[in-house]
Amino acid sequence: MVAEGAEVARDPCGGGSSSVDCDEAVRQLYSYLDGELTEERRLQISVHLDRCGPCAEATDFEGELRAVIASRCRDHVPEDLLARIAQAIDEEQRRHSGAS
Numbered sequence: 001m002v003a004e005g006a007e008v009a010r011d012p013c014g015g016g017s018s019s020v021d022c023d024e025a026v027r028q029l030y031s032y033l034d035g036e037l038t039e040e041r042r043l044q045i046s047v048h049l050d051r052c053g054p055c056a057e058a059t060d061f062e063g064e065l066r067a068v069i070a071s072r073c074r075d076h077v078p079e080d081l082l083a084r085i086a087q088a089i090d091e092e093q094r095r096h097s098g099a100s
Ligand SMILES: [Zn+2]
Pocket: 021, 022, 023, 025, 048, 052, 053, 054, 055, 056
């Protein structure tokens, strides 16, 4: 007779191959925030964020940062334009001080 119910090794987390580790979550963070991931991938990341405090905090932080940047770009002059203006003024001043 063969003994039935041989012990089957089970993943203690229950996540199996679909679970995402911290490395993977961080690597996919930007794609996740940008909404560039597939539905399945998004779900996997969000499951990890549910269980993992540090990764959830990092995602929150990046998300807020993006929201701030996005709202500033809408209300104010973009930073790269300001930098170009500052550079143009700087060049203009250098030209003037060199000419006199
Ligand atoms: Zn994590």
